[in-house]
Amino acid sequence: MYDLIVIGGGPAGITAAAMGINQRLETLIIAACWGGQTSYAMHLEDVEGREILTGETLLEAFRRQLDYLDFVRRFDRVSRVMPEEGHFVVQTETGDCFESQSLVIATGAKPQQLNVPGEVRLAGRGLSYSATAHSGLFLGKDVAVIGSRRYAQCATADLARKAYRVYLLAPEPLSNTPLAHKLRQMENVEIMENVTVEEVKGEQFVERITFSLEDGEQREVPVSGVFVKLPRTPNSELVQDWVDCDRAGRIIVDVNCATNWPGVFAAGDVTYVSEQALIHIGEGAKAAISAYRYLLMC
Ligand SMILES: Cc1cc2nc3c(=O)[nH]c(=O)nc-3n(C[C@H](O)[C@H](O)[C@H](O)COP(=O)(O)OP(=O)(O)OC[C@H]3O[C@@H](n4cnc5c(N)ncnc54)[C@H](O)[C@@H]3O)c2cc1C
CATH class of the missing domain: 3.50.50.60 (FAD/NAD(P)-binding domain)
Incomplete structure (x- = not known):
């Protein structure tokens, strides 16, 4: 025993x-x-x-x-x-x-994965599952956070203090919490809801992320970091x-x-x-x- x-x-x-x-x-x-x-x-x-x-x-x-x-x-x-x-x-x-x-x-x-092209290849090369661990590496850069819930919102707030611009790509609408309200006020945070991420692109490291919006519009934004914060x-x-x-x-x-x-x-x-x-x-x-x-x- x-x-x-x-x-x-x-x-x-x-x-x-x-x-x-x-x-x-x-x-x-x-x-x-x-x-x-x-x-x-x-x-x-x-x-x-x-x-x-x-x-x-x-x-x-x-x-x-x-x-x-x-x-x-x-x-x-x-x-x-x-x-x-x-x-x-x-x-x-x-x-x-x-x-x-x-x-x-x-x-x-x-951790829940995105399951899109580029995710596995660029994991650890700009694509992260932990903002707590890696947000400090993206000082002054543009990054995207994927997720809707508390973890994604906390990661966005954390990154907004360090990165130049943070895109919060939320698969679902954000719930009406005080944190979500604060994020909406932040100048360097852009929130897009009902988003479907399609691909993370880059040769050696993350360079861009492509996604579609609710109305079907396709968008691509240049980013150095992608943080996957799904439940x-x-x-x-x-x-x-x-x-x-x-x-x-x-x-x-x-x-x-x-x-x-x-x-x-x-x-x-x-x-x-x-x-x-x-x-x-x-x-x-x-x-x-x-x-x-x-x-x-x-
Ligand atoms: C991709 C990624 C990168 C990260 N990078 C960093 C970083 O750079 N710095 C940092 O501080 N944090 C980082 N984190 C976060 C950090 O790694 C985790 O918070 C931490 O590893 C959690 O530790 P843990 O011991 O709770 O669980 P884990 O590290 O997940 O370990 C769980 C263990 O339990 C074992 N296990 C599970 N089920 C069973 C079972 N039924 N029987 C036997 N064994 C079982 C697994 O094999 C594993 O050994 C990262 C997380 C991810 C996903």
């Missing part, structure tokens, strides 16, 4: 496992893919050589610790998690079964039936990363707290410390 099983090998999971080991907990981390979404990086033509602190760099120290202690890692996909009396049973797709007294769920979220799907299905999640499926946690179920903690993009590796490194550490305290007191 493990003290702690961490599910997920992104920034939140890796840090939680490293912190669990530092607390001398019998820890196991199970991950379908090592490194999570930090394996994406952004390369831009004119920012080469500039110091960019990536999530990958920050995570490296924790990851090295787990690479060294390779008996704590298991590369597999968890297929089922069941609460039993006083402990949890974790099953994997390859048929392994583990037990633990506490859990950290750090399974991240799936993401949290990977919370393993615990959704018995741990409280919000309407979008994100696991609800308190300030200590505790869920409503004693002994179950969650961190990273699978929760409401989103979306930067730096933040999730802290959240993962916090979740493991909370698990440690829970084990002390239960």
